[in-house]
Amino acid sequence: MGLTLYKKDTSPPSRSVFMTIHALNIPDVKFIDVYLPAGEHLTEEYIKMNPQHTVPLLIDDDFLIWDSKSNLHLLFQMPLLYQGANGFKEEHLGMIDAAYDFMEKFLTAPWLAGDDVTLADICCVSTISSMNEIRPIDKET
Numbered sequence: 001m002g003l004t005l006y007k008k009d010t011s012p013p014s015r016s017v018f019m020t021i022h023a024l025n026i027p028d029v030k031f032i033d034v035y036l037p038a039g040e041h042l043t044e045e046y047i048k049m050n051p052q053h054t055v056p057l058l059i060d061d062d063f064l065i066w067d068s069k070s071n072l073h074l075l076f077q078m079p080l081l082y083q084g085a086n087g088f089k090e091e092h093l094g095m096i097d098a099a100y101d102f103m104e105k106f107l108t109a110p111w112l113a114g115d116d117v118t119l120a121d122i123c124c125v126s127t128i129s130s131m132n133e134i135r136p137i138d139k140e141t
């Protein structure tokens with residue numbers, strides 16, 4: 001059974017999930033536009049699915065996730081699930097290596113945005129530490 005994404009095209013967190021679905025070529029996703037100005041996110045039915053009444057909302061069978069960052073983490077692992085593999089394919093592990101290489105080039109200062117730790121660092125660390133569980137960043141380990 002495919003995924004369902006409730007989204008709004010002008011919502012940045014919706015777009016990050018939408019873009020990730022496309023980048024990972026995840027098939028059979030049903031997209032449902034939620035028109036916030038009309039209060040479509042405030043209906044009893046929607047609030048039952050997402051008490052935070054926000055978009056995006058991703059549904060995977062009975063699993064409802066309304067936090068975009070958590071959605072991205074889930075989606076990142078989907079090529080494995082959707083292609084019926086029982087281990088990560090080398091091409092997917094290569095994508096993680098490419099992301100590490102990009103970060104190495106991009107990180108020219110101790111923190112991502114300025115002289116102090118910011119939410120950008122926390123978001124980045126959460127993604128990299130998740131990837132590290134799949135492909136250790138230190139190739140010696």
Ligand SMILES: N[C@@H](CCC(=O)N[C@@H](CS)C(=O)NCC(=O)O)C(=O)O
Binds near residue numbers: 013066068
């Ligand atoms: N924690 C959420 C926040 C998403 C969010 O704030 N979405 C806005 C649109 S960009 C929304 O749905 N606002 C409607 C509301 O708060 O009632 C996430 O990152 O997924």
